[in-house]
Amino acid sequence: MKTIKSYDELFNLLDLQNSITVSFHHHLRNGDYVLNNTMLKLAELNIRDITLAASGVFPCHKPIVPLLNNGTISSIYCNYLNGPVAKAVSNGALEGKLVMQTHGGRPRSIEAGELVIDYAFIAVSAVDKLGNANGVDGKTVLGPIGYSISDSIYAKTTILVTDSIIDELSFKEIDSKNVDYILLLDEIGNQNLIQSGTTTITKNPVSLKIARDTIKVIEDTGYLKNGLSFQTGAGGTSLAVAKYLKQKMLDGSIKGSFASGGITGYIVEMLEMGLFEELFDVQCFDLDAVASIKRNKNHHIMTASEYANPDANPIVDKLDIMILGAAEIDLDFNVNVTTDSYGNIMGGSGGHSDTAAGSKLAIVVTNLVKARTPIVVDKVLTKTTPGSSIDILVTEYGVAVNPLREDLILKLSNSELNIMTIQELRDIAKGLVGQESTSNRDGKLIGYVEYRDGSIIDKLYSI
Secondary structure: OEEEOOHHHHHHHOOOOOOOEEEEOOOOHHHEOHHHHHHHHHHHOOOOOEEEEEOOEOHHHHHHHHHHHOOOEEEEEEOOEOOHHHHHHHOOOOOOOEEEOEOOHHHHHHHOOOOOOOEEEEEOOEEEOOOOEEOOOOOOOOOOOHHHHHHHHHOOEEEEEEOOEEOOOOOOOEOHHHOOEEEEOOOOEOHHHOOOOOOOOOOOHHHHHHHHHHHHHHHHOOOOOOOOEEEEOOOHHHHHHHHHHHHHHHHOOOOEEEEEEEEOHHHHHHHHOOOEEEEEEEEEOOHHHHHHHHHOOOEEEOOHHHHHOOOOOOHHHHOOEEEEOOOEEEOOOOEEOOEOOOOOEOOOOEOHHHHHHHOOEEEEEOOOEEOOEEOEEOOOOOOOEOHHHOOEEEOOOOEEEOOOOHHHHHHOOOOOOOEEOHHHHHHHHHHHHOOOOOOOOOOOEEEEEEOOOOOEEEEEEOO
8 A cells, every 4th residue: 555645646556548437425525626636637648438436426526527528538327416517418428328326226236246446536534554544534524435435345446535644543434455545635625515505404484384294294104203213315395304303202202213314413413312312324414414423422424335235234224214305206106306307417316216215104395396397297207216115295285195005095094184196286286387398308318327226217318
């Protein structure tokens, strides 16, 4: 293992060829510098036909757009794709294909030898003198680095990229035995931009109504009880559900077993109030959550495989309740969080289909209409999560239960909530804004939506 202080020195030691696969993780989110710096340096060396295997691509990665157009990057594997790179891919910039994986599907494919990584460039906040690493010590803390662990173990060559080498780590996430090189730079990213997007509780009255009705659903279906396990996203409505759940748990002296997933400071607060016994964390959505890991002994880190790999008895399979979002949901309860209704790529499954499949109660929370666009549609443009995994839809107009869940229909039969069919919700949406537009899927094939088991559940087309 060797410590190196420049890309030029590192690349002189590597046998770089065309058609390599290079991987990155997204724990720095919109504050990441490592992906851009590495890919631009590879482009300077005229390395072509690269497969980019990044767990997430964000707006900050705009500088690599020209590398799609000039053939440096030919294919992309990722779990989440947003911003200028997503726009370029939607417009057909990739020579090869885009493969949208899930948070659990990615480590499954790496560990199964389906996605073979030549060089893993792993941003870490600190490396000790033995070459072990984590994401919570050092200068640029980023939280657990669970999405990089399979890369570190299975990549042909593993390079840690850091701005801090210290004497001793508080704990080890990456073992030195899996490390080939350490690249010590002045900066790896801006940790203040880890909190990107909507990570605050909504104040919108309609969204708050949806959150309150969601808690009523949880209560009426019998899941508001001691020992409950819970996960939610970091969106405004999802966090409002957590807020109301917290109050219900306090009022009823209810103590949950664990919360999991990407963790926010709000979920940390629930741990510290004694509302959950443990947190299982694969990434942090804000710096309050990052700080908690060293402060709270029951705030546990986990790998992406431990989180959601369907072949690894993951945490998602032990979830009682999961709160999900949707860009579209159709009459068969299929959910789209990959494209907008016009086909523009704007996200990806992340853990959406993993948690929906694993949890006992998968609830989609959404406004019925957003920006004059119906969210409940006849058929989603892009299937991200199959309807067989979705149990309940909560909107401001009413609650729809998947007909496959006859047990939930029975439990909600006497509920005070406005229980409707999803067809009735679709009709209301049509009455408000008209029929959804029929989007063009006649463009060229640009990629695939891969389910967590590796099967292809939909295709992506240029716009």
